[in-house]
Amino acid sequence: MEANSRRDFIAKSAAGVAMTAASWNRVLGANDKVRLGVIGTGNRGGDVMSWFLKEPDCEVVALCDVYEKAMLEQKEKAGGKAQTYKVHNELLANKDVDAVLIATPDHWHAIQAVDACNAGKAVYCEKPLTYTWQEGHNIIKAVNANKTIFQVGLQQRSGTHYAEAKREYFDNGKIGKIAMVRTYWNGNGYHLRKPNFKDQPAGLDWKRWVGPAKARPFDAHQFYNWRAYFDFGGGQITDLFTHWIDVVHWFLGEELPTAATATGGVYHYKDGRTAPDTLSIHLEYPKEWMATFDATLVPGARGAAIEFYGSNGSLFIDRGRYVYQQAPERRQAPPPAITVQAKKPLEAEHVRNFLDSIKANKTPNSDVVSGHRSALASNLGKIAYLQKRRITFNPATEKSFVLASAAQAKK
DSSP: OOSOOHHHHHHHHHHTOOOOHHHHOOOOOTTSOEEEEEEOOSHHHHHHHHHHHTSTTEEEEEEEOSBHHHHHHHHHHTTSOOEEESSHHHHHTOTTOOEEEEOSOGGGHHHHHHHHHHTTOEEEEESSSOSSTTHHHHHHHHHHHHTOOEEEEOGGGGOHHHHHHIIIIITTOTTOOEEEEEEEEEOOGGGGOOOSOOSOOTTBOHHHHHTTSOOOOOOHHHHHTGGGOTTTOOHHIIIIIHHHHHHHHHHHTOOOOSEEEEEEEOOSOOSSOOSOSEEEEEEEETTTEEEEEEEEOSTTOOEEEEEEEESSEEEEEOSSEEEEEEOOOTTSOOOOOEEEEOOSOHHHHHHHHHHHHHHHTOOOSSOHHHHHHHHHHHHHHHHHHHHTSOEEOOGGGGTTOOOOOHHHHTO
């Protein structure tokens, strides 16, 4: 904004929602419907909202967006009765809203997540949880202070085949010592979106869309393909790598890297983007293993998966299946690989887990701390890329930022 720093903007926004969870949060029974408000009704917000609409114990009662056209399209999809708002604080003041889905551009996440916690809502926030990793600290504090049910949109955490692979090969040590994890995500079309307009659309509050970022004239490419611009997100680094490094942290039980390096650039798509279209990131961890992330948008590359390399075998896993290959004995052929297919769409399982967590008053699968630390890891990669140097990090600085204990949460 013109006269305010990002910190000032966040403080002023938070002041607009002063009530806490104890103020009005109703107690939900097993048969009650969760009344959902959606903040950010664009492409991704509409996709995730569709999964909520499939659940019989959820109804969408409120929508918020600074672009009226997108909001009205989602209102029709939700049955036409949802109340609409242009300012998220006004939606949060609606006592008929039990939970919110936050699916705005990344630079808005922390502001809206803290406001939603303070308003007494359960929160499902799209990944990455934060635009800068330091913002995660304020969100964790808000979750603990308000005893918020908070799910991050890292849907692999609810995937049945992911949980099975972890249980079968990592929890029991069958895969052995992990030395390296390779992750990659190529050809993601979300980062190649092109607007079919140049002028600011009617019904768009561009100033509020930009929000805490630096003010600027309307730019159709930055609005329509915001993931390609560092002012609003982290490109493929935080949009895609956050998904995969979250799985890696979960499987290996270590969430805080000690160093990050990165290389890459805008090698092919010279369309004004600031985030690289091709990149490689390396993270190092205290227990002596490393994770890499390679990504490019050029059409010749395809595929998105994680490959764990252990002393006893390897595991390939993506959103559709996993394949475990036991390492062969010396001079022997490897045994047959074990392949297991995914059983349900990940989004369906993740949304269901969130609704069940609200009703049972329990921590969801993708909790705020693990979500924060996955965003932290990918953000270190972003910083290494921007600064063109090796970044080091001290995990001890994160020791205070944990979830409240179960005993505290029940008080």
